[in-house]
Amino acid sequence: MAEKKRIDAPTGTQTVGHEWDGIEELDTPMPRWWVWTFYATIVFAIGYVVVYPAIPFAHEASKGLFGWSSRGQLQQVMDAETARRTPILSAIAATPIEKLVAQPKLMEAAMQGGAAAFKVHCVQCHGSGAAGAKGYPNLVDDDWLWGGDLQSIEYTITHGVRNPDEAKTRISLMPAFGKDGILTGTQVQDVVSHVRVISGQEKASASSRRGDVLFQQNCAVCHGPAGKGLREFGAPNLTDPIWLYGGDRETLTQTVTNSRRGVMPAWGHALDKATIRMLAVYVHGLGGGEATPVAAQIAAQAAGAPEAQANAATP
Amino acid sequence: MSPVNDVTAPAESLYAKRKSVFPKQVDGPFRRFKWLVMAVTLTIYWATPWIRWDRGPHAPNQAVLVDLANRRFFMFGIEIWPHEFYYVAGLLIMAGVGLFLVTSAVGRAWCGYACPQTVWTDLFQHVERFLDGDRNAQIRLEKAPWTPMKVWKRLRKWAVWLVISFLTGGAWIFYFADAPTLQHQFWTGQAPFVAYGTTFVLTMTTFIFGGFMREQVCIYMCPWPRIQTAMTDEKSLIVTYKHWRGEPRTKGLKKAQDEGLPTGDCIDCLQCVQVCPTGIDIREGPQIGCITCALCVDACDKVMAQIGRPRGLIDYATEIDCEAEMKGEAPAPVRKRLFRPRTIAYFAIWASIGLAMLFALGVRSRIDIAANAERNPVYVRLSDGSIRNSYLIKVRNMQSRARPMAIGLDGLDGALMWREGQTRDQASRTLQIDVPPDQVLKERVHVVAPAQGIARQDFAFTLRTLDEQKEAAQDDESFVRPEVGQ
Numbered sequence: 001m002a003e004k005k006r007i008d009a010p011t012g013t014q015t016v017g018h019e020w021d022g023i024e025e026l027d028t029p030m031p032r033w034w035v036w037t038f039y040a041t042i043v044f045a046i047g048y049v050v051v052y053p054a055i056p057f058a059h060e061a062s063k064g065l066f067g068w069s070s071r072g073q074l075q076q077v078m079d080a081e082t083a084r085r086t087p088i089l090s091a092i093a094a095t096p097i098e099k100l101v102a103q104p105k106l107m108e109a110a111m112q113g114g115a116a117a118f119k120v121h122c123v124q125c126h127g128s129g130a131a132g133a134k135g136y137p138n139l140v141d142d143d144w145l146w147g148g149d150l151q152s153i154e155y156t157i158t159h160g161v162r163n164p165d166e167a168k169t170r171i172s173l174m175p176a177f178g179k180d181g182i183l184t185g186t187q188v189q190d191v192v193s194h195v196r197v198i199s200g201q202e203k204a205s206a207s208s209r210r211g212d213v214l215f216q217q218n219c220a221v222c223h224g225p226a227g228k229g230l231r232e233f234g235a236p237n238l239t240d241p242i243w244l245y246g247g248d249r250e251t252l253t254q255t256v257t258n259s260r261r262g263v264m265p266a267w268g269h270a271l272d273k274a275t276i277r278m279l280a281v282y283v284h285g286l287g288g289g290e291a292t293p294v295a296a297q298i299a300a301q302a303a304g305a306p307e308a309q310a311n312a313a314t315p
Numbered sequence: 316m317s318p319v320n321d322v323t324a325p326a327e328s329l330y331a332k333r334k335s336v337f338p339k340q341v342d343g344p345f346r347r348f349k350w351l352v353m354a355v356t357l358t359i360y361w362a363t364p365w366i367r368w369d370r371g372p373h374a375p376n377q378a379v380l381v382d383l384a385n386r387r388f389f390m391f392g393i394e395i396w397p398h399e400f401y402y403v404a405g406l407l408i409m410a411g412v413g414l415f416l417v418t419s420a421v422g423r424a425w426c427g428y429a430c431p432q433t434v435w436t437d438l439f440q441h442v443e444r445f446l447d448g449d450r451n452a453q454i455r456l457e458k459a460p461w462t463p464m465k466v467w468k469r470l471r472k473w474a475v476w477l478v479i480s481f482l483t484g485g486a487w488i489f490y491f492a493d494a495p496t497l498q499h500q501f502w503t504g505q506a507p508f509v510a511y512g513t514t515f516v517l518t519m520t521t522f523i524f525g526g527f528m529r530e531q532v533c534i535y536m537c538p539w540p541r542i543q544t545a546m547t548d549e550k551s552l553i554v555t556y557k558h559w560r561g562e563p564r565t566k567g568l569k570k571a572q573d574e575g576l577p578t579g580d581c582i583d584c585l586q587c588v589q590v591c592p593t594g595i596d597i598r599e600g601p602q603i604g605c606i607t608c609a610l611c612v613d614a615c616d617k618v619m620a621q622i623g624r625p626r627g628l629i630d631y632a633t634e635i636d637c638e639a640e641m642k643g644e645a646p647a648p649v650r651k652r653l654f655r656p657r658t659i660a661y662f663a664i665w666a667s668i669g670l671a672m673l674f675a676l677g678v679r680s681r682i683d684i685a686a687n688a689e690r691n692p693v694y695v696r697l698s699d700g701s702i703r704n705s706y707l708i709k710v711r712n713m714q715s716r717a718r719p720m721a722i723g724l725d726g727l728d729g730a731l732m733w734r735e736g737q738t739r740d741q742a743s744r745t746l747q748i749d750v751p752p753d754q755v756l757k758e759r760v761h762v763v764a765p766a767q768g769i770a771r772q773d774f775a776f777t778l779r780t781l782d783e784q785k786e787a788a789q790d791d792e793s794f795v796r797p798e799v800g801q
Contacts, residue, residue, distance in 0.1 A: 101736065107736065111735075111736075128691060129689075129691030129692045131691070131692040131695070138695070140692060140695045141695050141696065141697055141698065141703075142697050142698055142739065143697075143698045237698065240698035240699070240700075241696060241698070241700050242696065242697075242698050281736075284736075285735040285736045285759075287695065287703060287705055287735075287761040288695075288697075289736075289737075289738050290738055290739075291738040291740055291741070
């Protein structure tokens with residue numbers, strides 16, 4: 001294998017002293033430019049270690065000559081972005097939500113900001129397309145328990161639903177008719193039959209006729225004598241095809257027996273005013289938004305249907 | 316023992332050094348035509364970006380502009396949007412077929428006269444001749460040792476080449492931005508980096524290709540000689556040496572004639588070789604290095620006149636003409652060689668692409684609508700039982716003025732729609748929108764239709780302008796309902 005080093009005749013270069021099958025390796029010197037480039041990289045590396053954070057210590061790395069850090073650079077970018085957004089966000093926060101609609105530029109920012117905030121805070125319950133799930137309202141349809149106009153949505157997001165930490169929260173407490181012994185098991189079934197009749201899922205029967213009487217005594221206070229619901233109490237319309245928990249017999253039996261008390265956080269504690277406002281605008285734009293505020297609806301309802309007002313007045 | 320020692324002769328080099336070409340000055344009709352083509356092509360190239368074209372306040376006022384930032388291509392009265400890129404593709408195909416047409420009719424005329432490599436090389440050779448003298452002086456200078464005088468001459472030549480490269484190669488950037496603005500930015504250091512980078516790259520490639528690589532680009536780098544050879548046939552014009560007339564070559568013509576030896580017209584003066592910009596000898600027959608610039612024809616005709624022989628020993632002629640001449644027959648008329656199936660076919664393809672594009676340009680719509688159904692959720696059941704679908708609609712206004720338009724529903728009976736941010740009580744069958752000039756407007760719309768109906772019902776979003784032009788467009792879509800029983 002290793003033999004004596006010697007000079008190779010045709011090239012005049014020294015060999016490294018190895019031979020395999022008659023093939024020898026020349027010990028060709030490095031080109032000078034290569035060597036100098038190599039030295040230059042060493043010099044560069046030393047400079048790099050001095051200028052940038054590079055040497056790891058127990059808890060942090062060396063600071064570098066100019067105090068640069070990737071975290072600091074990120075902070076700079078974030079600060080610049082915050083500074084860029086601040087005027088828009090404060091304008092959104094300062095504009096009442098019903099007047100926001102008339103300002104296309106703010107609306108565009110609000111729509112985009114709302115869509116982004118929705119993806120962070122709301123999709124966990126309401127789904128990425130806002131179509132909800134069992135027990136989590138569908139925000140894309142036009143069925144609103146507490147009102148679907150801009151102010152109502154903003155209020156709901158700010159104060160939540162049945163939120164124990166919030167005094168102004170949306171609250172409606174349906175009795176657990178079966179569990180609390182207000183209705184017997186048969187009576188619950190009769191009420192369920194009646195509800196399935198008024199929602200067009202069943203034909204009238206003896207059971208549903210008994211249920212109608214029970215309904216008027218126990219349920220009409222909140223749901224209205226016709227079962228159309230009352231937003232003042234967040235009582236759902238029982239005659240439409242939209243069900244938060246389901247309109248089948250089994251689910252309805254559970255609902256009447258045990259009541260449903262879904263809770264939504266009061267985002268006023270967690271999010272700033274502008275973000276909540278942007279969320280409200282975005283949710284309103286999903287297609288189910290309503291024009292008239294809930295207060296005006298109630299007034300119109302009261303003027304047109306005195307008995308509804310009477311029902312509403314009775315606790 | 317190692318066999319390395321047994322190698323005594325140095326291995327033959329695999330690389331042949333380039334032989335420098337020092338073409339001699341020549342004059343004649345082809346040379347003058349070459350001057351003309353150079354002047355015209357360079358003028359067009361240099362002046363085009365500076366032609367102004369008033370398009371109003373919303374569009375650039377440059378006649379020819381490739382606006383990469385806004386993805387527009389402007390060419391005088393024509394504005395091309397990215398989705399209309401087939402016009403550019405059509406132009407490229409026309410350029411290709413046009414090259415086939417020209418090649419089959421008059422040979423490699425592109426190579427000889429119009430190719431940028433030829434034009435710039437020619438320009439650089441003139442600079443060389445003007446500064447260093449003609450062929451012999453250049454050869455002397457090349458062989459001379461590196462005296463201060465030679466260094467000065469070389470630096471002077473390279474400097475002029477560099478200036479030309481910068482002025483011509485760098486001018487390319489003006490096709491991609493407003494020329495006067497960009498020029499001001501360029502000199503004040505405010506131009507985008509890509510402008511400086513492009514200028515540098517094109518200056519250096521012009522300098523190197525035109526100054527140093529020259530015929531090597533044609534022979535080794537360019538694919539066209541290979542392809543163009545396939546385009547020519549016996550009826551295409553090529554530069555030919557008429558060997559039956561020229562051979563045997565006779566150097567001392569008078570002496571040979573006196574001695575009664577056989578003589579050809581070629582007196583082996585080598586003028587044809589000395590003037591050739593690619594350094595070939597045309598008397599060796601057609602070859603890939605010949606770009607058919609016909610400068611050898613000019614040179615040879617001059618010599619023929621001096622020795623009292625007819626012109627055309629080296630000639631720009633078809634192979635068929637040459638054969639006819641060899642047999643003593645009259646050459647075919649020019650129209651016969653121009654109008655033949657091959658050229659007619661190329662012309663027909665070329666013209667029909669052109670006409671099709673002109674027609675498409677004439678009737679093309681300057682508005683466009685594209686709707687995309689939302690899929691999350693696919694449909695929504697509303698409290699009155701009806702079904703709602705949502706769509707993202709993009710409306711394009713390709714004119715440089717704001718235009719009022721109406722989006723409507725075609726089909727889908729009983730359906731209404733409203734746009735994002737509005738409410739259902741504002742729903743109708745048409746929506747009015749003002750689309751800003753030169754912009755794509757996005758609208759999210761909600762369409763509600765009765766629940767009764769098939770699961771996937773076809774309909775169309777229609778778009779029409781509410782101005783005097785009354786343009787219309789539409790996009791087909793589907794309305795999705797839950798299957799029966801769901």
